[in-house]
Amino acid sequence: MEELEKHFSEKFGGWVKKGGAWKPTECKARTKVALIVPFRKRYEQLGIFVRHMHPMLKRQNVEYRIIIVEQSGDTPFNRAILFNIGYKESLKFNNFDCFIFHDVDLIPEDDRNEYSCPTSPRHMSAAVDKFNYHLPYASIFGGAGSFKRKDFEEINGFSNKFWGWGGEDDDLYQRITAKGFHLTRPSLQIGRYKMVRTHHHQSSKADPNRFALLQNPVERMPRDGLNTLAYKLLEVKEESLYTIITIHVDKTMVKR
Numbered sequence: 001m002e003e004l005e006k007h008f009s010e011k012f013g014g015w016v017k018k019g020g021a022w023k024p025t026e027c028k029a030r031t032k033v034a035l036i037v038p039f040r041k042r043y044e045q046l047g048i049f050v051r052h053m054h055p056m057l058k059r060q061n062v063e064y065r066i067i068i069v070e071q072s073g074d075t076p077f078n079r080a081i082l083f084n085i086g087y088k089e090s091l092k093f094n095n096f097d098c099f100i101f102h103d104v105d106l107i108p109e110d111d112r113n114e115y116s117c118p119t120s121p122r123h124m125s126a127a128v129d130k131f132n133y134h135l136p137y138a139s140i141f142g143g144a145g146s147f148k149r150k151d152f153e154e155i156n157g158f159s160n161k162f163w164g165w166g167g168e169d170d171d172l173y174q175r176i177t178a179k180g181f182h183l184t185r186p187s188l189q190i191g192r193y194k195m196v197r198t199h200h201h202q203s204s205k206a207d208p209n210r211f212a213l214l215q216n217p218v219e220r221m222p223r224d225g226l227n228t229l230a231y232k233l234l235e236v237k238e239e240s241l242y243t244i245i246t247i248h249v250d251k252t253m254v255k256r
Contacts, residue, residue, distance in 0.1 A: 016054050019093070020066035020242035029063035031116050034096040036086035037104050038079045039070045039244075044198045045104045050241045052107050062115055065093060066242040068104075072234055075250045076205070080158035080168035082247075084229050087157060089236070089245050099152055100124070102144045109192040115146070121176050122146045122184045126191030133192055141176070141183070142169040143193065155179055156225030159217065160254045167210030174217040228255045 016022055023029055035053070039046065050066060057064050067090050069082040083101045090096055098117035106125055108115075113124060125143030127133040155175040162168040176183055185191060213220075232248040 015058070016241060018240060019238035020050065020054070020240075021064065021093075022054070022058055023063035024061045027061065029061060031063070031098045032094055032096045033057075033062050033064040033098045033100060033115060033117075034086070034090040034094070035064055035066045035100045035102055035115070036083055036090060037066065037068050037102050038077075038082035038086070039068045039104055040077055042104050042198075045196050046242075048196050049104050049107065054241065056108065056111060057115055059111055060115055064115070065090070065096075067093075068242050068244045070244055070246045072246055072248050073250075076163035076207075077165075078160070078163050078249060080162050080172075081160045081229070081231070081249055081254070084157045084160065084226055085231055085247055085249075086245065087152065088226070088229060089233075093243065097149050098146060099149065100144065100146045103142075105196045106143050106193045107196060108144075109194055110190050112190045113186050113192075117146045117148045118184060120181045120184055121151055122186075124186065124191055125193045126185040127188040128193045128195055130195045133188060135185075135188070139170065139173045141173045145172075151179075151181065153226065155181075156221050156227055157229075159213070159220065159224050160228060161213055161220075161224060162207050162210060163251065164205045164207035164210075166207055167214055170214055171217040174214075175221050178218040178221065223255070230254065 037049070046068065053066060067086050069086040071077060071082055087099055100115055106128065123141050123145050126135055128143060158168055159171045162171065230253040234248055235246040237244050
């Protein structure tokens with residue numbers, strides 16, 4: 001990974017600042033974006049992701065920082081809690097007003113898909129090649145999505161209770177609609193993404209409790225999310241192409 005970082009740091013000509021940050025110098029960016037990515041051992045995908053995202057974000061004149069939130073150990077992967085942690089920790093670096101929650105294996109195909117935060121929560125990955133560039137179902141919010149800071153806090157972030165694969169995005173959608181937000185999406189022609197598969201990729205096991213949790217997402221919202229977040233911060237390191245935040249979390253730390 002160090003060789004990869006060195007190669008692309010040189011390729012980008014030094015314009016990406018330490019920690020994977022950049023801002024335009026000839027104008028003032030309209031928004032400050034934290035691009036938050038949950039992560040565990042997907043180094044090949046991470047290399048592809050940062051190689052693509054930095055030039056694209058620069059072309060959009062976005063002030064941004066790429067923040068990788070790595071879950072240590074071998075406890076079941078909790079994608080949603082990593083998003084919440086990334087949100088909280090990102091505010092130590094900048095007064096971000098726009099947060100994009102993004103899977104490491106999704107690559108946007110069209111620069112017209114703006115990495116910013118419009119007036120309401122936005123599901124950005126409307127058309128993924130895995131689904132033949134169609135929306136699988138109307139309430140999907142997986143892959144890549146953006147929130148203004150105040151909107152994300154109003155829904156209390158993601159649920160912390162989904163361990164393993166599935167459910168957290170459906171839970172999030174219920175939070176969004178319960179607060180009366182109008183979910184937006186780019187068109188299927190613009191919101192196009194490629195899903196990057198590698199030989200070493202292993203999907204998380206499905207969460208057996210996800211269906212039970214999805215029975216009461218709105219009821220849980222006030223007591224399950226940003227305000228009940230608990231984790232152990234192991235390391236924060238500003239690499240040349242991204243900031244990586246390594247944490248430990250397990251089920252005993254999550255409030256029941």
